[in-house]
Amino acid sequence: xxxxxxxxxxxxxxxxxxxxxxxxxxxxxxxxxxxxxxxxxxxxxxxxxxxxxxxxxxxxxxxxxxxxxxxxxxxxxxxxxxxxxxxxxxxxxxxxxxxxxxxxxxxxxxxxxxxxxxxxxxxxxxx
Numbered sequence: 001x002x003x004x005x006x007x008x009x010x011x012x013x014x015x016x017x018x019x020x021x022x023x024x025x026x027x028x029x030x031x032x033x034x035x036x037x038x039x040x041x042x043x044x045x046x047x048x049x050x051x052x053x054x055x056x057x058x059x060x061x062x063x064x065x066x067x068x069x070x071x072x073x074x075x076x077x078x079x080x081x082x083x084x085x086x087x088x089x090x091x092x093x094x095x096x097x098x099x100x101x102x103x104x105x106x107x108x109x110x111x112x113x114x115x116x117x118x119x120x121x122x123x124x125x126x127x
Contacts, residue, residue, distance in 0.1 A: 016102050042102075
C-alpha cells in the first residue's frame with residue numbers, strides 16, 4: 001500500500017529513531033529535521049505540509065535505479081545529487097521501501113565512521 005506524506009515521514013522517523021547513536025535537530029532551518037548518526041547526516045525530513053519528502057543517502061548506482069523505478073523518487077534536494085535521493089508520496093512508495101531506504105542510508109553513513117565509532121554502534125545494536 002502506498003504512503004501519504006505524513007505516513008511516509010513518520011515511517012522514516014520511526015525507523016531512524018530506533019537505530020543506535022541517532023540524534024536529531026534543526027541545524028539548517030526550522031523546516032528541515034536532520035537526523036544524524038555520530039554527527040553525520042543520514043536522513044532529512046522536510047517539515048512543510050506542502051512538500052512532505054524525506055531525503056536519504058544512497059549508493060549512486062542504487063540511487064539511479066530507484067529514480068528510474070519509482071516516480072516518487074528523485075535526485076536529492078539538499079546534498080550531492082549523486083549520493084542522495086529525495087522521496088515523496090507516490091504509488092510505489094511503500095512502508096517497506098521507506099524502511100529499507102532509511103536503514104540503507106544509516107548503514108552507508110555508519111560504515112564510513114572511524115573504527116572505534118563503528119564498533120560502538122555495533123555494540124549498541126547488540127543490546
